[in-house]
Amino acid sequence: MTVLTIFFCGTGSNKFDTTHENFWNGEIVSTLASNHVGREYAEFIVVDGPGSGNLQADDLFTKTKEYGLTGTLFGTGWEENVMHAMNIIKGKCDWQRQQLTEAEYNRLKAAGIPIEDVKIEGSWFWRKYNYGDRSVTQQKLQEQIIKTFRKDGIIPTKVNLVGWSRGGISCHMLANAMFKDSALKNIPVNIFAIDPVPGISNFQDERVKLASNVKEYVGFYARDERSKGFSCVIPQTATGTKTSVYPMAGRHATLAGNATAGGGVPTNSSDMKALVDPGRIVRHLAETCLKRWGVSLTRxxxxxxxxxxxxxxxxxxxxxxxxxxxxxxxxxxTELDKGERYVSLGSKGVPFSTVKGAIYTPATGLATSVLDISAYAHLR
Incomplete structure (x- = not known):
């Protein structure tokens, strides 16, 4: 039995944001992933967010390219992130980085490993460097880790998804892609989403609806966000999915651990910890859910x-x-809807506090009082 947890970072964020200057105690998704005590690839992975600089490009199980600003503005590249996660679940890559990078070449040369000299190709103006081929690719090494350390077969018995911002929407996309795949559709999925925001024109069904393979959905939403183009998604879930959505004070980044008074770049050292409470609450409840879903965490x-x-x-x-x-x-x-944040209930725009009803636990939904800690009791 293997429980696989996939952590999707938000736009511009990556697995190294445990020490990012905008987050006083680490960005929530990268921090949760770094505290997972299991073996990477076999039991968890971290997927960098769109527009984060493609630091993982050589390690992905599917080929991607550098999208730059379009990743930040439009989320371009998250389809490849989802396909990478699908391939990790199946334990089989569909692409390998076979050529050495310059850094790898220099490291092997410095270590005295007998490899061919770098090849210079093309004219002076269009010069390219070929550093040779890897004897074993990163993808093959990771496939072997999966084969060795997943228990009772390659396909996991449960998949947990955690994501912030477009990473939260990536959770929706992956769950739906799994449901459409005959080999994965029966795997139970749990989702913990932190202010899932798709960006302008990204409200297609695979991003705003969820199928019956999602057994539990927990979402936290930033009550005080007003940025235009930052409408968050409360997904339309299937009958039988335990669905819990909560409001939390602060802006989009506040919930992920940014504790500044403005929810953005710190203005000084004292601003770093101006409003730490929302991020601490959300992180604690994420940890609580993950532990209940079979994940071992430290710190x-x-x-x-x-x-x-x-x-x-x-x-x-x-x-x-x-x-x-x-x-x-x-x-x-900025934008308002009857004085509140404008949100997307499925594909329908509504005011923030109107998202409530018997389909949610608790039924007060996004109208739940921040003071009502009893509303979190069922998450334990």
């Missing part, structure tokens, strides 16, 4: 009910600071 927060009451009381104390966020925008323009 967890382990907050008590008394701790949660203190944190939520702090949120209420700082309410005026969160209201100031309503005038801020990552995209220069």
């Amino acid at each position: 967890t927060l382990n907050l008590s009910d008394a701790d949660l009451k203190t944190l939520t009381a702090n949120v209420v104390r700082d309410e005026a600071k969160y209201k100031l966020m309503h005038n801020l925008s990552y995209t220069y323009f």
Whole structure:
């Protein structure tokens, strides 16, 4: 029995954001992944977000290219991220990086490994360098890790998905891709999504609806975000899916661990920890769900009910600071719907607090009081 957990980073974010300057104690997805005690590739993977610089390009199980600004603006490249995750689940790559990079070539040369000298090709103006081929590709090494360390067969018995921003939408996309695949459609899927935002014109069914393979969906949504183009998705889930959606004070990045007063780049060292409470609550509940879903983690927060009451009381104390966020925008323009954040319920735009009803646990949905820590009890 193997439980595989896939961590999808948000736009511009990557697995190394555990020490990113914008997050006082690490960005939530990369931090959760770094605290997973299992074996990478066999039991978990981290997928860098669109527009993050393609740091993983050589390790992916499917071929991608550098999309640059289009990744940041439009999410270009997340289809390849989903296909990579699909191939990891199956334990089989559809592409291999066979050529050495310059850094790998120099490292092998420095170690005295007998490899061919670099080949220079083309004219001076169009010069290219061929550093030779790898004897064993990264993908083949990772395939072997999967074969060796997955228990009772290659295909995992459960898949957990965690994602922030477009990483949260990537969770939706992967779950739907699995449901359409005959080899994967019967694997139970759990999702923990942190303010899933697809960006403009990205509200297709595979991003806003979920099939019956998703057994539990937990989503946290930024109550005080007002940036135009940052409409979050509360997915339409299947009958039988346990669905829990919660509001949380702060902006889009606040929930992921950015504790600045503006939910953006810190203005000074004291601003780094101005509003830590929402990020701590969301991280603790993500850890709680992952442990219940069969994941072993280290360095967890382990907050008590008394701790949660203190944190939520702090949120209420700082309410005026969160209201100031309503005038801020990552995209220069702001938008309101009846004084609230504009959100997408499936593919339908609605005001934030109207997302509630008997399909949710608790039924108060995005109208749940931040002070009501009893609303989290079923997540344990």
